Amino acid sequence: MLDDEQAHELLGFLTLDTRPDVKGQAAEYVLGLTGSTDGRSFLARNVGILKALLTLTQDPARAIAEKCYCALVNLSADENVHEALVRDGDPFSSLLRDLCDPEYDFSDRICSILSNLSRRVDTCREVFRGIQNQGVGLAKIVEIFCTDGYNKKVPLYYLGPLLSNLTQLPEARQFILDKDRCVVQRLLPYTQYEGSAVQRGGVVGTLRNCCFDYAHHEWLLSSDVDILPYLLLPLAGPEELSEEETEGLPVDLQYLPEDKQREKDPDIRRMLLEAINLLMATKSGREVVREKNAYVILREMHKWEKEPAVAAACQKLIEVLISDEPKHGMENLLEVAIPEDVEKRLRQQDEEEERRLRQEEGRLEGSEEGRPGMHGECPESLQRSLCSSTPLRILPSTMFSTIKFDLPKCITPDVSGLNSICHFSAHSASCCDL
DSSP states (O other), rough: OOOOHHHHHHHSSTTTOOOHHHHHHHHHHHHTTSSSSSHHHHHHHHHHHHHHHHHHHHSSSHHHHHHHHHHHHHHTOGGGGGHHIITTTTHHHHHHHHOOTTTTTTTTHHHHHHHTTTHHHHHHHHHHHHHHHOOOOHHHHHHHHHHHTTSSSSSSTTTHHHHHHHHSHHHHHHOOOOHHHHHHHHHHGGOOOSOOHHHHHHHHHHHHTTOOOOOGHHHOOOOOOOOOHHHHHOOOOOOOOOOOHTTTTTTGSOOOOOOOOOOHHHHHHHHHHHHHHTTSSSSHHHHHHHTHHHHHHHHHHHOOOOOHHHHHHHHHHHHHHHHHOTTTTTOOOTTTOOOHHHHHHHHHHHHHHHHHHHHHHHHHHTTTTTOOTTSSOOGGGGGSSSSOOOOOOOOOOTTOOOOOOOOOOOOTTTTTTOOOOOOOSSSSOOOOOO
């Protein structure tokens, strides 16, 4: 690793006035450093280099600007670098200005950087503050996201995860849930967006996080928004239902085509289930979900589901749906005070279940046979009945979690054995060919 003198010498090459061949090699060297933990730690300690990378994103040579953006994407994927990059690097003025330019070549990289930086709550606040303070505002971000082909050169799929991550913050959720802005209504169609699983998952994550604010549940489930069909439709399959069951469903879920497919991504399916589960935290929410006959969609999904974790989430949702109502004063499950010892025991049970599910997923990896007990008829314990006495509970163990995707990253040159900087579990990361 470079010493202080060498680092200072390297910084001298990372200027707009340096000869293109020299600063190109310097930028490529820095990009190589981002491929290792030690290299990223070194750069985090040298804020001058971080600022130089941001400056060189404006370089007239496209190849140099691209190298700098790739380095920043890799750095933003390492949470240990976030503080230096956000608070000392001051990246938002140039990044947000260029993001709003519909002709800018690297807006997709900017979306990736902002999405990565907004994963942790502390730096997410800095990102949100930057968006608001730079005169862009969350309204502009939503407008860009909802305008198909806003950027004429690159797709801006990672605006979806950015919105999801921002809704960790109450002020962002307040904006999304503002009844006069109609933001939720603009986002709902993207739960079925086929162009990008990243963009689709970002919207589902946004809606899921917003569902934690139970004060808005009645409005979300009302005809003004009608969120439930948009959450259920991706979970519905081509199964033929009885006439009575079909007529009890919302109109958008009736008589689906024979080639109807469920959401392909298991993480997105799980977030959809979690959003519905949150909407059922209140008595009025549970009544609406039952009235809309959501049970039949969930029943058929449970028969079909092959992923153990998603099947378990579906089963818990069905259990809440068919259980007896809780006692008076405990109707709002998000407000129920759980004794510390009981909560600890429940969390231990959840952790044990997670371990069991991971083991089961490991055993089933590569198998086409599916999972015993999760196909065919719904298990006996899940049949609609009034005899269930399972206590209803929703623990905020993953409250306002960030979207679960592979972090966007770039391939670094001349770095052997580079491990992916990934903390999420679904989708391929974007990369640059250099």
